[in-house]
Structures are given as C-alpha cells and as structure tokens.
Amino acid sequence: MSAKNTGxxxxxxxxxxxxxxxxxxVLAEIRVGFVHVSKVLDQAxxxxxxxxxxxxxFAPRNDKVVExxxxxxxxxxxxxxxxxxxxxDRRRNAELxxxxxxRDIKRMREEFNEDFSLRRNEELRKLQRAVAQAIDxxxxxxxxxxxxxxxxxxxxxxxxxxxxxxxxxxxQADK
Numbered sequence: 001m002s003a004k005n006t007g008x009x010x011x012x013x014x015x016x017x018x019x020x021x022x023x024x025x026v027l028a029e030i031r032v033g034f035v036h037v038s039k040v041l042d043q044a045x046x047x048x049x050x051x052x053x054x055x056x057x058f059a060p061r062n063d064k065v066v067e068x069x070x071x072x073x074x075x076x077x078x079x080x081x082x083x084x085x086x087x088x089d090r091r092r093n094a095e096l097x098x099x100x101x102x103r104d105i106k107r108m109r110e111e112f113n114e115d116f117s118l119r120r121n122e123e124l125r126k127l128q129r130a131v132a133q134a135i136d137x138x139x140x141x142x143x144x145x146x147x148x149x150x151x152x153x154x155x156x157x158x159x160x161x162x163x164x165x166x167x168x169x170x171x172q173a174d175k
Contacts, residue, residue, distance in 0.1 A: 033147040034155035036162045045173035050123035072101040
C-alpha cells in the first residue's frame with residue numbers, strides 16, 4: 001500500500017467519523033409523533049354528529065319505504081285470505097298491484113341505498129378533512145417535525161398523539 005493510499009484512507013475515515021458526529025445531534029432533535037387515524041376517525045364526536053345528521057336526513061325516505069312494505073304485506077294477506085271469493089278481475093288486479101308494489105319498493109330501496117351511500121361518503125370525507133386539520137394543528141402547535149400514521153409496526157405511548165388529536169376534535173365539536 002502506498003503512502004498516497006494510506007493518507008487517503010485516513011482522510012476518508014476522518015471525514016466519515018466527523019460526518020457521523022455532526023449527523024447524530026440533528027437526528028436527536030427531530031420530534032416524531034404517531035396518530036392512529038382509524039381510531040381517531042372512529043372515536044371522533046364528529047362521526048356521531050354525521051351519523052345523526054344522516055339519520056335525520058334519510059328517516060322520511062326510509063319511512064316511505066316501510067309504509068310501502070306494509071301496504072304490500074296487507075295486500076298480499078288480503079289476496080291470500082280472499083282469493084277464493086274474489087272475482088277473477090279483482091284477483092288479477094290485486095296480483096298486478098302486488099307486482100307493481102314489489103317493483104316500486106325495490107326501486108325505492110335501490111335509490112335510497114345509492115343516495116345514502118353517496119351522502120355517507122361525503123360526510124366521511126368531511127370527517128377525514130377535520131381529522132387531517134386537527135393532526136396538522138397539533139403537530140404545528142407542539143412543533144413536531146414528522147407525524148406518521150398507519151403502517152407503523154410499533155409506536156410508544158410517548159410519541160402517540162392520537163389522544164391530543166381526539167381532544168382537539170372534541171373541543172371543536174362542542175362549538
């Protein structure tokens with residue numbers, strides 16, 4: 001090994017050692033937090049508020065479907081009970097009405113489910129935005145450099161800020 005190579009390797013080793021000494025304090029000052037987002041979404045009071053809003057919004061339509069179902073049941077019972085004493089025309093008309101009601105109920109249910117699903121997704125997106133904003137606020141207020149979420153194999157309670165995010169969401173829900 002020549003003197004030139006030896007000097008170069010000592011220089012390389014010195015630079016490597018020096019750079020690792022400077023890198024360590026930087027890593028020690030990074031503040032990391034963890035948020036269990038699915039837990040926060042599930043426990044946020046805004047979720048219950050959204051569910052109540054959807055229930056109130058869709059209750060009248062659900063009541064109409066239930067009313068039609070009761071009408072169908074009544075007509076079917078009448079048809080079974082009185083089929084033998086009904087005239088052929090009246091029985092045929094009742095059977096056609098049963099078919100029509102079943103079709104109407106099926107259509108009403110499909111429309112209801114589709115509309116409900118769309119609205120539920122809208123409310124979920126609002127909740128997700130509120131959670132993201134709460135995470136951002138907690139992270140900024142408490143000077144976190146990095147906040148991670150799902151996909152983390154382990155996070156100690158020391159870095160878990162989920163409770164802080166939930167507390168913020170609860171305080172916002174009370175307003």
